[in-house]
Every structure is written in structure tokens, then in C-alpha cells.
Amino acid sequence: MSEEILINMTPRETRVGVVENGMLQELHVERTSRRGYVGNVYKGRVQRVMPGMQAVFVDIGLERAAFLHASDIVRPPLPEGAEMPSAGGGNGNGNGNGHVPSISELVHEGQEIVVQVVKDPIGTKGARLSTHLSIPSRYLVLLPHARTLGISTRIEDEAERQRLKDVLTPLIGETPLGYIVRTNAEGQSAESLAFDVTYLGKVWRVVQENIAKAKVGERVYEELSLPLRALRDLLNDDIEKVRVDSRETFEKVAKFVHKFMPSLDDRVEHYAGERPIFDLYGVEDEIQRALRKEVPLKSGGYLIVDQTEAMTTIDVNTGGYLGTRNLEETVYRTNLEAAQAASRQLRLRNLGGIIIIDFIDMTDEEHKRQVIRMLEKGLSRDHAKTTVYPMSQLGLVEMTRKRTTESLERQLCEPCPACMGRGTVKTAETVTYEIFREITRAVRQFNAQKLLVMASPKVVSRILEEESTAVAELEEFISKSIRFQAEEHYSQEQFDVVLL
Structure with missing residues (x-):
């Protein structure tokens, strides 16, 4: 299977498309106006201590001073000039009969402090900070100073939890770093997890170097921009090419891949063609089609995709397709094609939460099993976690897909002002x-x-x-x-x- 990643850059918007065998499978969009500071790590300086509020204002180089509460300070920092504060050992609140340090004991005016933004500035309020640093990768989150290995509670299978622990314990070894295993690590191979441990180790070394030489107000770690996030999460041996239509971004991408995934260096290339890169692969047309309710099938049937607050429904219809044999065969063929198309649409439209697929009624049990199998096969390439339940007596398939970001429709569209999002207008x-x-x-x-x-x-x-x-x-x-x-x-x- 030929798989490529296309990166399209314009001044205010970045789009990343994943194309398999010439067909768009995933689209990620990021707009400059929406990029915040959350996840960024800065070297700051304490400006003002407010004992009454148990908080301090910290200068991190933004327009307004940022806010750091005592509960978000890990523990009293080491003496001046020593390494940055450790992120292990409680949240600074204390409990039981132990001593609860006041904000004045934790930090003092003029002190340099390494902090991470946990909430963007809103209106007149500055950003909210924490000294609990965390750096995410595809399957793990690095906690630089909390020597622990935690597994997301959403991974419920005890055998799988144990397997992840067994795989990661030797990988982490004697390192003083802590890790949290994310939900989407479920079922991942030892190689994938080892890759993430190596990647995070390299990132943390770079952050430490940056901290050592940074001045107050300088950013020492930035949550990756969309092209680099996409490569971190999507680039693997299956990807044949990464094409980037901006020279500047290509250089950043090439540098990132060389640093963190050197074995895949030769996959990245700059696209300098006259035709826009998305037009070349028909991606623009695919995006327009992904915003419509109706999805035509080759057989003449079609899907109707309806996204509501509670769930997404996909209705399968035969259309004018009658087939060459009997009705059961026609229905079976249409449902097989619909299962394949539905799995692609979920990924392309980035639909999450509860999904109900209403297949056309079938009487043959083996046909039902094959349709579910086809759906699961289509979803196996999806990076988001999916769970498919058996077909009900009404021909309905209930499934869930992990919600990552807003759906494509919610990112690119707004409710119609004429019908206020009802989808109909009064006659x-x-x-x-x-x-x-x-x-x-x-x-x-x-x-x-x-x-x-x-x-x-x-x-x-x-x-x-x-x-x-x-x-x-x-x-x-x-x-x-x-x-x-x-x-x-x-x-x-x-x-x-x-x-x-």
C-alpha cells in the first residue's frame, strides 16, 4: 500500500493530508489565529508574591504576567544555581499533619523558575502556569522529574496493562524520568513504544540544553507545530514520502526528522511544482466532498452521514443498484462497500464519540459477520482508538471512536445562519x-x-x-x-x- 503525507503551507493556515493509494484518508488543519501557548515551557522570573492568594505572578516574556498558584508548584526548589525544581513528590499542598508550605517558602521575588503554560491568556487574565512539566509523544507522556510509570485508567484490560508495564520497565531502566502511558498505547508493539521512549529522551536532552542557556522570558520548549506533530504521530516505515510545498517548512521538517528519526531522512522531499500540492492529488475536491452529507458508493448506493451533539449516524442506502443476482446478494455487496467507505469517512471527517451505522437488513448470518469484518479491517489503519460492537437485530452497528480534536466539519464550518443549524428552512x-x-x-x-x-x-x-x-x-x-x-x-x- 502506497502511503504519503502531504504538507500544505499558507501564511495563516497549515494543512496536513494523509494519502493512501491516491485517496485522502486523513486531514489535519491548524490556523495561526488559534495557536495558543498551552504546552510551551519558559524560563520565567517571579515578579510579585501574593501571600493572600497563595500565588505569584511570573514574567515569561508574554504581554501580561502569568499566574502560578502554590498548588501548581511541585515542591520547594533547590538552592539558587542548582538544577531546576523536581516535578516528583506531591503538588506542594501537603496533607495530613505534614507542613503545608506557604507561597513565600516556595518561591521569592526575582527568582528564576522553569514553568509550563497550562491555560492560555483569556481577556484580561494572564496565562496559568505549572512547574509540573509534561512532554507528550505518540503513546507516552514524559514527566521529567517524577520517577514513576503510570498507565491510563482508560486501558481497562488487566493483561494489557501488565504487558505495557513489562515492555516499558526495561526500556525505561534506571533513568530518573517518569512516564504516563496514554490510552492510544493500547495494543501497540514493543518497537513503537521503544521509539517513543527514545524520542522523548532526545527531546528532554534538548530542553535541558535550552534551559541552561536561556534568558528569562525565553521559551525552552514549544508544543510542536502541526507539520512536526503530524510527523511525530504519523511517520513510520509504511510512509513512502513526505512532500512539503514550502521551502522554509521543508527545512524545519527535514531537521526534525534527521534529529529524531534519522532512519527516515530520505522520505522527506520539497515539492516545488507549479500546481498546488493538494490539487495534484485531488485533495481539495475530497475536502469539499467530506463536508457533504451524502457519500456516493461505486455500486450506485450511498451513505448519509449525520453529525449531531449526541452521536454520529451513518445510513446505508442501495440507491438504484439492483445487482445481477438476487436481492440478498445486492444488499450484501452494498453493505460490504459501505463498511469500507464508512471506516474511511470516520477517519477523514475525524468523527468521534458514539457512532451508529445503519446497514441494510441482511438475513444471512455469515454476510453480517463479513460486513463487520470489513468494517474492522478498514478501521485497523485508523490512528484513533475504535471499538466495534456486534450487529443488532435491526442491522445497526454501534461503535465508538476516540475523540481527538474537533471534527473536520466543526473546524471548517459554522451553523447556517438561515436555518440556525437545523438543516432545514421554513417554507x-x-x-x-x-x-x-x-x-x-x-x-x-x-x-x-x-x-x-x-x-x-x-x-x-x-x-x-x-x-x-x-x-x-x-x-x-x-x-x-x-x-x-x-x-x-x-x-x-x-x-x-x-x-x-
Whole structure:
């Protein structure tokens, strides 16, 4: 299987596409305006200690001083000039009969301190900080000074928890670093986990070098930009090529891969073609199709993908496809194709949470098993964790997919202002009668000789053509004249009744 990563850069937006056999499978989008500071590590200086609030303000080089509470300070730092504070051993609150250090015991004005941003500045508030540093990789989180090995509670299988512990314990060895095993490490090979341990070790060495030479207000670790995050999480031996359409980004990517994944150096190349890189692979068209509800199938059938707050539903329809044999065979073939298409759409649209797939009813038990198998096979290449449950008697398949970021639709779209996200608009007839009711209400409340109604062209033309008798009767009833004016920019549901 040929698999490539395409990186498209524009001044305000970065997009990363994963293409398998010429077909877009995943799309990741990052906009400059949305990039915050969370995850970044800075060398800061304590500006002001506020004993009453058990907190300090720290200068980390941002516009406003950042806020660090005593509970987010790991423990009293070592004497001046020593190594940075350790992140192990409690949260600085203390408990039981032990001594709870006050903020003045933990830090003092003018002190240099290494901190991580845990919450972006909002409005007039500065960023929120912590000295509990954490650096994520694909399957692990590094806790530089907490010598511990924790496993996410969402990995519930005891045998799997033990396997992960057995794999990682020798890899970590005598290192003074701590690790948390993330949920998506479940089922991963020893090689993948070893790769992450090596990667995090290298990152931490770089951070330590940066801390040693940094001045106050300088960033010593930055949460990776989208192209580098994508390579950290997606680049492996299966990826044949990484094509980058920006020379500057290509150089950053090449440097990153050389530093952390030197064996894959030769996979990265700069794309300097005339045609935009996404057009070359038909990615732009795929993105537009991924925002539609209907997904056509080669057989003539189609899927309807509906994303709601509670869940996503995928409805399978045969369309005009009748097949060459009997109906059961037709249904089976359509469902097989739909299972393959559905697994791709979940990944491409980045749909998470509860998903219900409504396959066309089948009577043959073996057919049902094969359809589920096809769905699971399609999902096996998905980087997000998925769980598929057996098909119900109604032909429904319930499944879950781990939510990572907002879905593609939520990232690129907003609710339609005309229908307010309902997906339907009131008919011109419904709006007409709403206007008539509003006229009656307005006349009772206010005194006016004439009325002007502004509405969409479709509604106005309907009123003047099909409802002219009703308008004449209404004018007689309220003893006032009504003028209708078509407004091109009004949506079908929008109207105004103005008293003149």
C-alpha cells in the first residue's frame, strides 16, 4: 500500500493530508489565529508574591504576567544555581499533619523558575502556569522529574496493562524520568513504544540544553507545530514520502526528522511544482466532498452521514443498484462497500464519540459477520482508538471512536445562519403566515397609517401572486395599506414589519 503525507503551507493556515493509494484518508488543519501557548515551557522570573492568594505572578516574556498558584508548584526548589525544581513528590499542598508550605517558602521575588503554560491568556487574565512539566509523544507522556510509570485508567484490560508495564520497565531502566502511558498505547508493539521512549529522551536532552542557556522570558520548549506533530504521530516505515510545498517548512521538517528519526531522512522531499500540492492529488475536491452529507458508493448506493451533539449516524442506502443476482446478494455487496467507505469517512471527517451505522437488513448470518469484518479491517489503519460492537437485530452497528480534536466539519464550518443549524428552512408558505400574524400583532400594539414588509424575494413574490386575496382581506381587516418589498440579502426565514 502506497502511503504519503502531504504538507500544505499558507501564511495563516497549515494543512496536513494523509494519502493512501491516491485517496485522502486523513486531514489535519491548524490556523495561526488559534495557536495558543498551552504546552510551551519558559524560563520565567517571579515578579510579585501574593501571600493572600497563595500565588505569584511570573514574567515569561508574554504581554501580561502569568499566574502560578502554590498548588501548581511541585515542591520547594533547590538552592539558587542548582538544577531546576523536581516535578516528583506531591503538588506542594501537603496533607495530613505534614507542613503545608506557604507561597513565600516556595518561591521569592526575582527568582528564576522553569514553568509550563497550562491555560492560555483569556481577556484580561494572564496565562496559568505549572512547574509540573509534561512532554507528550505518540503513546507516552514524559514527566521529567517524577520517577514513576503510570498507565491510563482508560486501558481497562488487566493483561494489557501488565504487558505495557513489562515492555516499558526495561526500556525505561534506571533513568530518573517518569512516564504516563496514554490510552492510544493500547495494543501497540514493543518497537513503537521503544521509539517513543527514545524520542522523548532526545527531546528532554534538548530542553535541558535550552534551559541552561536561556534568558528569562525565553521559551525552552514549544508544543510542536502541526507539520512536526503530524510527523511525530504519523511517520513510520509504511510512509513512502513526505512532500512539503514550502521551502522554509521543508527545512524545519527535514531537521526534525534527521534529529529524531534519522532512519527516515530520505522520505522527506520539497515539492516545488507549479500546481498546488493538494490539487495534484485531488485533495481539495475530497475536502469539499467530506463536508457533504451524502457519500456516493461505486455500486450506485450511498451513505448519509449525520453529525449531531449526541452521536454520529451513518445510513446505508442501495440507491438504484439492483445487482445481477438476487436481492440478498445486492444488499450484501452494498453493505460490504459501505463498511469500507464508512471506516474511511470516520477517519477523514475525524468523527468521534458514539457512532451508529445503519446497514441494510441482511438475513444471512455469515454476510453480517463479513460486513463487520470489513468494517474492522478498514478501521485497523485508523490512528484513533475504535471499538466495534456486534450487529443488532435491526442491522445497526454501534461503535465508538476516540475523540481527538474537533471534527473536520466543526473546524471548517459554522451553523447556517438561515436555518440556525437545523438543516432545514421554513417554507415560503410558513413564513407568509408568520408575516400575516406579525402584521396583526403590530397593528394592535402600535398606531400607524401604513405598513412596510421587507422579506426575501421568494416570500414576497409568493405573497403578491398566490396570497393577493389574503392581503386584500388583511388590509380591509386592519384598515391600513401594506407594501411589500423584496430584499435580496434576506434569508427565506428573515423578515421585518415596519410601521410608517
